[in-house]
Amino acid sequence: MAVDTQHAERIAGLDALELGGERRAGLAARLWARLWPMLTAVVLVLVAWQLVVMSGRWPEYVFAGPVETFQAMWERFGEADFYRAVATTMRRAFTGFALAVLVGLVIGAAVSRVKVLRAAFGALITGLQTMPSIAWFPFAILLFGLTESAITFVVILGAAPSIANGLITGVDYTPPLLLRAGHVLGFRRLSLYRHVILPASLPSFLAGLKQGWAFAWRSLMAGELMVIIAYQSSLGEQLAYAREVSDSPGLIGTMIVILSIGIVIDLLFEAADGMLRRRWGLDQR
Amino acid sequence: MSTTQLGAGPGTDAAVRLESVSKTYGHGRNALLALDQVSLDVRPGEFVCILGASGCGKSTLLSLVAGLDRPSTGQISTYDHKVAMMFQDPALFPWLTVAANVELAFRADGVAKAERRARAAEFLELVHLGGFGRKRPHELSGGMRQRVALARALAQSSSSSEGSAVLLMDEPFGALDAMTRDLLHDELERIWRERSLSVLFVTHNVREAVRLGDRVVLLSSRPGRVAEEFPVELERPRRTDSAEVATLAAKITDRLKEEVARHGR
Numbered sequence: 021m022a023v024d025t026q027h028a029e030r031i032a033g034l035d036a037l038e039l040g041g042e043r044r045a046g047l048a049a050r051l052w053a054r055l056w057p058m059l060t061a062v063v064l065v066l067v068a069w070q071l072v073v074m075s076g077r078w079p080e081y082v083f084a085g086p087v088e089t090f091q092a093m094w095e096r097f098g099e100a101d102f103y104r105a106v107a108t109t110m111r112r113a114f115t116g117f118a119l120a121v122l123v124g125l126v127i128g129a130a131v132s133r134v135k136v137l138r139a140a141f142g143a144l145i146t147g148l149q150t151m152p153s154i155a156w157f158p159f160a161i162l163l164f165g166l167t168e169s170a171i172t173f174v175v176i177l178g179a180a181p182s183i184a185n186g187l188i189t190g191v192d193y194t195p196p197l198l199l200r201a202g203h204v205l206g207f208r209r210l211s212l213y214r215h216v217i218l219p220a221s222l223p224s225f226l227a228g229l230k231q232g233w234a235f236a237w238r239s240l241m242a243g244e245l246m247v248i249i250a251y252q253s254s255l256g257e258q259l260a261y262a263r264e265v266s267d268s269p270g271l272i273g274t275m276i277v278i279l280s281i282g283i284v285i286d287l288l289f290e291a292a293d294g295m296l297r298r299r300w301g302l303d304q305r
Numbered sequence: 306m307s308t309t310q311l312g313a314g315p316g317t318d319a320a321v322r323l324e325s326v327s328k329t330y331g332h333g334r335n336a337l338l339a340l341d342q343v344s345l346d347v348r349p350g351e352f353v354c355i356l357g358a359s360g361c362g363k364s365t366l367l368s369l370v371a372g373l374d375r376p377s378t379g380q381i382s383t384y385d386h387k388v389a390m391m392f393q394d395p396a397l398f399p400w401l402t403v404a405a406n407v408e409l410a411f412r413a414d415g416v417a418k419a420e421r422r423a424r425a426a427e428f429l430e431l432v433h434l435g436g437f438g439r440k441r442p443h444e445l446s447g448g449m450r451q452r453v454a455l456a457r458a459l460a461q462s463s464s465s466s467e468g469s470a471v472l473l474m475d476e477p478f479g480a481l482d483a484m485t486r487d488l489l490h491d492e493l494e495r496i497w498r499e500r501s502l503s504v505l506f507v508t509h510n511v512r513e514a515v516r517l518g519d520r521v522v523l524l525s526s527r528p529g530r531v532a533e534e535f536p537v538e539l540e541r542p543r544r545t546d547s548a549e550v551a552t553l554a555a556k557i558t559d560r561l562k563e564e565v566a567r568h569g570r
Binding site for chain 1: 371372373388389390392394396398399400401409410412413414433441442443444445446447448449457461484485488491492495
């Protein structure tokens with residue numbers, strides 16, 4: 021018995037030595053470390069913008085400066101119409117993206133599981149990914165007219181291939197060792213898929229989602245510029261309208277809003293990716 | 306060509322039986338004979354070490370017994386024993402906690418959740434990792450991860466209905482430092498005795514084989530054949546650095562060198 025205790029102590033001692041202490045900077049410090057380079061970049065862009073405006077290459081009613089633009093934005097933030105436009109755009113973005121995720125998942129799962137489908141559609145999916153989604157619009161308008169369906173159709177076509185490809189890549193790159201381990205544990209076919217292959221493909225799937233979102237957002241903006249639906253204000257529609265009435269501050273302001281939404285969503289994906297990496301121990305930082 | 310039969314065969318006293326097992330990879334001119342007519346028995350509760358230089362097909366042999374691959378000719382019987390396997394890499398699932406990794410061993414058998422949890426905790430306790438169930442695999446050291454893998458393999462073999470379970474180990478401690486490996490040898494020996502497991506342990510480390518095995522089976526390389534068997538009749542617990550282990554290890558090493566030298570001629 022004494023030998024056993026001694027043995028357990030030795031093992032515990034070695035464990036303690038090997039694990040060592042882990043330290044992590046406080047929240048404020050980490051936030052600041054992330055924030056200051058971004059803030060510096062913003063300031064630099066604003067300065068460059070102001071310099072170009074001051075150079076006088078374009079008259080100010082064509083190319084508004086930052087001060088004017090932010091004033092115009094501030095006024096817009098007080099109008100209900102602005103929020104309706106943002107709401108319409110975001111609703112389209114989320115429904116389109118959600119449908120694209122569904123389509124991408126089904127296609128990705130089928131193609132990654134069935135060899136014949138892979139041979140038939142693998143290259144096509146990658147091909148679709150490289151096709152500029154704006155090229156789909158004439159066809160979509162022909163099919164659905166100037167309706168929201170036309171926009172949603174193109175958003176799905178833009179995003180689904182990336183999402184499907186993310187899943188397929190993830191399945192393909194499941195470490196063979198984990199497959200063997202799963203097999204030894206008694207998992208076959210569907211249970212192997214559920215307990216090993218799907219979880220293993222999560223990082224790649226997440227990357228596919230992120231890329232899919234970027235394509236969806238681009239397709240949506242193109243769509244809103246091309247398919248303007250009467251009585252329905254959206255960010256793209258406001259962009260087109262501002263150009264028609266030569267409202268330079270309004271136009272640049274809307275672009276800033278579109279860019280900001282894109283950045284915020286991208287940060288969300290990045291946070292999800294970071295969390296996954298930390299949990300899986302893939303974090304090299 | 307069945308790979309499993311129910312019940313031990315008439316007159317057999319084996320947990321694992323390989324009868325003239327050959328394995329060829331590829332076809333025609335590119336065919337590679339990895340294992341050639343290997344016959345081997347592992348008795349219930351016996352600890353057998355398979356030793357050989359690279360290319361002797363020792364990993365192939367374990368894959369065949371585990372059912373990850375099929376023999377080209379010959380028969381492998383594990384009777385109705387549960388077969389669990391450990392790899393050189395712990396092969397833990399990074400998306401699961403340590404405890405959930407062990408629990409997964411009961412999943413394919415459809416054990417209820419509460420029982421899975423309780424039994425996983427019991428096996429983590431067995432490898433002295435009771436307090437680490439909520440950690441992620443990457444938060445542990447290499448030796449600790451390998452112990453989780455051992456707990457998972459033991460958990461998997463525990464649902465064996467009768468007789469001893471079979472544990473296949475493919476150089477499980479090959480990537481660990483000497484100190485950790487030493488402790489894990491003690492650990493494995495203790496658990497093997499407590500649970501009367503039948504172990505098939507593959508290694509290229511002669512001393513490790515002598516330290517652990519009841520019997521050391523030396524395989525020749527390309528193709529893998531049983532070259533010689535060495536019974537190890539040293540008293541347990543043994544020490545890797547003891548004179549008795551060193552003497553027998555030296556004898557086996559000489560024989561191994563002979564085998565390797567044949568390929569230089």
